Amino acid sequence: MNNTAKDFSHIKGWGIDADPKNDPTYPMKRRTDAEQQGYSWQRPTQQPVNIEVLHSIERPNVSAVFGTSTPPSGLSGMIRRFAFKYSESSYGHWLPLLLADRVNVVEGVLEDLSKGHVPNIFAEKGWNAEWKHNPKGLVQKVAIGVLVTTAVVVLLSRKKEHKHTRHTGYSEDERYSEDQGYTSNKSYSKHDLFPESKPIK
Amino acid sequence: MLAMNYRGPQRVRIDHKPYPKIEHPQDAIIRVTRSCICGSDLHLYNGNVPDTRVGMTFGHEFTGVVEEIGPDVEKLKVGDQVLVPFNISCGKCHFCKQGLYGNCHESNSQATAVGGIFGYSHTAGGYDGGQAEYVRVPYANVGPTVIPPGMDLDDAVLLTDVVPTGYQAAEMGGIQPGDTVVVFGAGPVGIMAAKCSWLFGAGRVIVIDHVDYRLEFVRNYAQCEAYNFKEMDDPVVFLKRTTDWMGADVCIDAVGAEAAGSALQTITGRKLLLQAGSATALHWAINSVKKGGIVSIVGVYGPTDNLVPIGNVVNKGLTIRANQASVKRLLPRLIEHVQNGVLNPKALITHRVPLEDVADAYHIFSEKLDNCIKPVLIPSSKR
Ligand SMILES: NC(=O)c1ccc[n+]([C@@H]2O[C@H](COP(=O)([O-])OP(=O)(O)OC[C@H]3O[C@@H](n4cnc5c(N)ncnc54)[C@H](O)[C@@H]3O)[C@@H](O)[C@H]2O)c1
Numbered sequence: 357m358n359n360t361a362k363d364f365s366h367i368k369g370w371g372i373d374a375d376p377k378n379d380p381t382y383p384m385k386r387r388t389d390a391e392q393q394g395y396s397w398q399r400p401t402q403q404p405v406n407i408e409v410l411h412s413i414e415r416p417n418v419s420a421v422f423g424t425s426t427p428p429s430g431l432s433g434m435i436r437r438f439a440f441k442y443s444e445s446s447y448g449h450w451l452p453l454l455l456a457d458r459v460n461v462v463e464g465v466l467e468d469l470s471k472g473h474v475p476n477i478f479a480e481k482g483w484n485a486e487w488k489h490n491p492k493g494l495v496q497k498v499a500i501g502v503l504v505t506t507a508v509v510v511l512l513s514r515k516k517e518h519k520h521t522r523h524t525g526y527s528e529d530e531r532y533s534e535d536q537g538y539t540s541n542k543s544y545s546k547h548d549l550f551p552e553s554k555p556i557k
Numbered sequence: 558m559l560a561m562n563y564r565g566p567q568r569v570r571i572d573h574k575p576y577p578k579i580e581h582p583q584d585a586i587i588r589v590t591r592s593c594i595c596g597s598d599l600h601l602y603n604g605n606v607p608d609t610r611v612g613m614t615f616g617h618e619f620t621g622v623v624e625e626i627g628p629d630v631e632k633l634k635v636g637d638q639v640l641v642p643f644n645i646s647c648g649k650c651h652f653c654k655q656g657l658y659g660n661c662h663e664s665n666s667q668a669t670a671v672g673g674i675f676g677y678s679h680t681a682g683g684y685d686g687g688q689a690e691y692v693r694v695p696y697a698n699v700g701p702t703v704i705p706p707g708m709d710l711d712d713a714v715l716l717t718d719v720v721p722t723g724y725q726a727a728e729m730g731g732i733q734p735g736d737t738v739v740v741f742g743a744g745p746v747g748i749m750a751a752k753c754s755w756l757f758g759a760g761r762v763i764v765i766d767h768v769d770y771r772l773e774f775v776r777n778y779a780q781c782e783a784y785n786f787k788e789m790d791d792p793v794v795f796l797k798r799t800t801d802w803m804g805a806d807v808c809i810d811a812v813g814a815e816a817a818g819s820a821l822q823t824i825t826g827r828k829l830l831l832q833a834g835s836a837t838a839l840h841w842a843i844n845s846v847k848k849g850g851i852v853s854i855v856g857v858y859g860p861t862d863n864l865v866p867i868g869n870v871v872n873k874g875l876t877i878r879a880n881q882a883s884v885k886r887l888l889p890r891l892i893e894h895v896q897n898g899v900l901n902p903k904a905l906i907t908h909r910v911p912l913e914d915v916a917d918a919y920h921i922f923s924e925k926l927d928n929c930i931k932p933v934l935i936p937s938s939k940r
């Protein structure tokens with residue numbers, strides 16, 4: 357499509373980097389063919405490997421520098437080690453890693469609890485901001501959540517009731533306490549959930 | 558020190574973490590002055606990038622002051638104000654030598670398909686990032702660049718990623734004077750890609766998104782056409798019709814794995830993780846570029862597979878160019894453009910948020926609340 361006849365004087369800098377010879381451009385532009393010589397450059401000093409670093413089996417070594425954030429640990433760490441037996445080209449690599457990520461979330465909650473810290477999921481999800489900028493949406497989300505939970509709890513307790521009355525008998529008290537657990541869940545006020553809405557801007 | 562702490566999909570918080578250490582003779586420790594949240598962080602935030610470990614600190618777009626340097630650091634001194642490219646690159650390997658600083662072979666052990674990136678999961682090297690008060694910066698002789706005197710920190714921080722990525726998206730398009738360029742995505746990267754397409758002499762620039770306030774913004778900021786795909790029956794037919802039924806010369810994917818617009822792609826890519834994110838925008842890009850045209854991809858996808866019409870790439874004879882931006886290579890030219898007023902990056906920043914409120918900032922950016930385009934986190938030392 358040729359649009360060059362148009363006037364572009366209103367666009368500051370129009371065409372200042374135009375370069376008819378800019379083809380091929382990056383990524384292939386400045387090929388040196390040095391890569392045909394293989395892994396032959398003078399490597400930077402190796403960072404001491406004093407933590408566990410998993411490395412892709414598509415390379416022979418640990419890179420000269422590496423990140424030291426969160427080395428593999430626990431069950432998720434075991435899954436990650438397993439994943440690194442497979443190449444980046446294999447589902448055997450990526451699917452276990454995704455699984456490990458999910459297991460790691462549970463480990464994170466347990467770790468928090470073991471330190472006496474109950475994670476404030478509402479704050480972590482940034483729902484203070486949702487409350488400030490989209491209160492309607494938040495109320496909707498919470499309402500849907502409550503509805504779904506109610507439906508599930510009612511369904512489950514009905515099934516249980518059925519079973520229990522048939523086979524073992526089910527005391528009213530027990531059922532009552534089950535309901536209590538649920539009602540207490542429901543009684544959070546908006547204020548409890550969002551104690552402080554901090555200004556953002 | 559205070560640092561962002563990832564706890565699981567859509568759960569982040571601020572925590573106390575140990576001050577980072579010099580681990581390698583070419584390391585520097587930087588006290589962060591500005592740190593942005595990027596569309597790339599949303600892929601991590603949503604739990605879509607494998608090997609994103611709980612406890613990691615994200616953040617790959619930051620500026621700061623050099624606090625400490627390793628024995629082999631010659632190009633920086635304590636007290637320098639620097640902007641730090643998001644790629645970690647050694648400057649010595651074959652790829653760095655070719656200017657492919659986003660593809661360094663000496664900064665990521667975990668994956669050979671990408672170089673090291675700050676705060677970007679273990680798939681990109683396992684480095685803690687800059688959404689913190691302090692951060693360790695490896696290869697400090699290579700990446701970090703002293704901020705030119707007089708440059709606004711808000712401009713400087715966008716030179717670490719958004720500006721070079723948008724510029725490279727246009728550059729990889731091989732735009733020739735008069736070309737019609739379609740940019741998918743009106744996030745910070747797409748906005749910058751649209752703006753930079755003119756610098757290469759584009760004759761017509763069209764941006765596609767479905768968020769009205771962003772379309773409005775890009776229309777003014779990049780002086781281009783902008784259309785909402787929700788108002789079209791089929792964006793590919795719309796683009797064909799508006800290009801005399803030929804298709805665009807160049808299509809740019811500035812959306813990546815979080816794309817909306819196709820239920821099939823969204824369910825398989827974002828909900829079930831059966832593919833490496835939703836490839837809707839890339840699908841549209843391939844199908845709406847003209848035969849023999851160029852598709853330039855900067856949108857980020859996961860490391861497995863995606864549903865794209867590869868048969869059409871063959872049949873149309875397309876060229877596909879893609880990469881992580883090579884920030885260091887582009888910086889000299891882009892600093893010039895900012896200093897000469899050709900580019901005005903800081904206009905993209907809509908939210909300045911205290912580092913402590915990182916969870917709210919993620920949520921606002923991710924959900925596009927309060928007309929957010931680009932949020933920047935500011936540690937207390939710099940407020
Ligand atoms: N290659 C690189 O070096 C590099 C660097 C930075 C960012 N990125 C990637 O670029 C992409 C954009 O980043 P951002 O910060 O602008 O993110 P963003 O999430 O703010 O913007 C993405 C935009 O795309 C829009 N969108 C969603 N589906 C769409 C569709 N089907 N068609 C058109 N638009 C659609 C969204 O509404 C949003 O405005 C991300 O994938 C990010 O990871 C790549």
Ligand SMILES: [Zn+2]
Nearest residue numbers: 595597618718
């Ligand atoms: Zn980024």
Ligand SMILES: [Zn+2]
Nearest residue numbers: 647650653661
């Ligand atoms: Zn390198």
